[in-house]
Amino acid sequence: MVTHRCQLPTPDIFEELPRISFKNETLSQDVRTMKLLQLAINNLVNVRTLRIIQGHWNLTRGLLYGFFHRHRISTTPVRRLWLENCSIEGMELDFQDQLRTEGLESVRFRRMHIAQHPRRRKEVYALARGGDMTRLDDSRSGFYQTTIRFEKVFDSTEGEPGIPSGALAFDDEAHRACKSRDVLGGQSCREHPLLPEFTMDPIGLMSGMLLNASGTLTSLNLDWVLVCDTPIDDSSELEPDGGMTLRYRILHMLADLRFPNLRSFQLRNAVMVETAPAWGHYLLDTEPLLSFIEAHSTLQCLAWPINRFFSHQKPSESIAQRARNVIDSLSSNLLELRVDSDYFRHGEPLTDVAGDQPAVAKRTRRRRFISEFAAQMTNVQRLKLEGGIPRDEKRETIRAMHRCPLSKIVMIGVSCPYGNVNPPTHWQPVEGNEHESAIRAFASAKLITPEAGWKFTPEYGWEYGPPMLYHVATHFAQTIRELRLCGYDGAPVLYDPKPLQNPLLENLRHFVNLERLVLSFDLDTWFDNEWRDEEIVAYWLDARDSSRKALAVVPSEDQEEGSWTKLLRERFAPQALANQVAEQLGLLLPEPAKKRGMKIRASFSLGDESVDIWDLDIRVQMDAVGEKLLVKELVGPREEGEKERREAKLENRSWF
Incomplete structure (x- = not known):
């Protein structure tokens, strides 16, 4: 196993991740460093797992080139590849003739940029030696100081950007300290050009990497993969995120691929604008995504945005029948289901009552998922609901899956997913005295399990009635082994428990096989x-x-x-x-x-x-x-x- 990780903290996901490019060409750019890397890879013949986490761009390129070169001497191919907080943009890697990824079984792209439109360059920055001092999140509730430089649209009249002289001095000192001269001789970093001789479209590079591994790949995960997008042709009259955009291209590239042994496919990209799938594309309602999921209908793990399974408009009967066939296959094969939605800034509402057209369309799509997909599942063991899903829709998703042997439920949002223990707020006017009385009554009530043959019928809204955990316990009290209930707005207050805290949590007592509990606290x-x-x-x-x-x-x-x-x-x-x-x-x-x-x-x-x-x-x-x-x-x-x-x-x- 080889892990390359920058010593600096990974970027904050909401504020920094959309603006940092990871194309930090001034880091680890010395030819002597790359020569040492090549010598190391030549001796690492047993590596099966390669992880690159906030990788320096040059080292990322060198690691991919070295470990996947067709002439690399090894006892086994790399089986697992993890790329996180790094960039493959601008790399001269040829996955058709020069490099080979046959044998890859698992690929994870996580919190990284695949491509950025040139006109977005001036808005992003990269870590850089000899750049401008700035303050970044240290992942410990504080900040640290480092240097960055902002990217800009390339202007051929200005010439190529150079390497700051300070960076060259750092490299010379580093190689003197590690005595690389003993291994490499007196080679100078000046012999190595900053930019490659040619560059490859990052979407094409990603396509070649996955296509090459299509025969062996069993798990593919795209977790918050960002595409900073602007239409290539500003005069285009296509819909937002239409056919001319990078986001459209990457979605179609993925949908055209086929993986005969794929068991897990996760696209967890609905948390921010830069990660949303191309506009107007739905997994079970539109081509080419429907053809893709038809070809992989024996998946055991699936993650997809909750409002991108179905369209808000009725499909043709032929499309609907194909979707039903896929769902029927997945119903018995899926063991793990993860769905997410873009976050509500001020917390998830009890129920979505928005009346404007886009909000109604989103609500329709989410509720179609509950009635037409979740309600058909029979074998799912692990369920994750993340982001801005209204509380009643979380409840109905869980009720809809009553035929599944759920052993793990994860609910993550801004607001506490099982109820607000604090007094009413302007965005969540729920815990009035009448509702509090109802919650207290149901908290101590006997658990009533559904009778045999009970059929799910969605009931939206959040009337005065049982708290969330009562509904969960009603169907899964005997099977649940792990509960993860995360959300800080309205969470229990440590050292100062509020009156509603115990009534909202009291139904925990029914989960007799519970082994692990994760809760947010204020x-x-x-x-x-x-x-x-x-x-x-x-x-x-x-x-x-x-x-x-x-x-x-x-x-x-x-x-x-x-x-x-x-x-x-x-x-x-x-x-x-x-x-x-x-x-x-x-x-x-x-x-x-x-x-x-x-x-x-x-x-x-x-x-x-x-x-x-x-x-x-x-x-x-x-x-x-x-x-x-x-x-x-x-x-x-x-x-x-x-x-x-x-x-x-x-x-x-x-x-x-």
């Missing part, structure tokens, strides 16, 4: 008229890293009872947080799970300017006499990019 960081997020994060980092200067957290005798130092130790120390999570959830968890022991992840959103997610992982179990829930293991809080967590996530990623 953590109050306001003290003495200021937010203390930065100090809390620094405290967590110090607590886990002995090489950092430890904070003095033991109060002296003359400190007042309510001092910040004392509060930091008593409320925000990892053990204190873990104990509080166990205490607040202790009475709500199913008794069999507590006796066996179960894992809980408490997730917090922290930061003043830069907001990042911090997760606390604990294992809890009842004491010997069955009176108290104890914290048996504790890890964290950790940010997403923390080394051990990141490596574990890479190793355990499903369908790769």
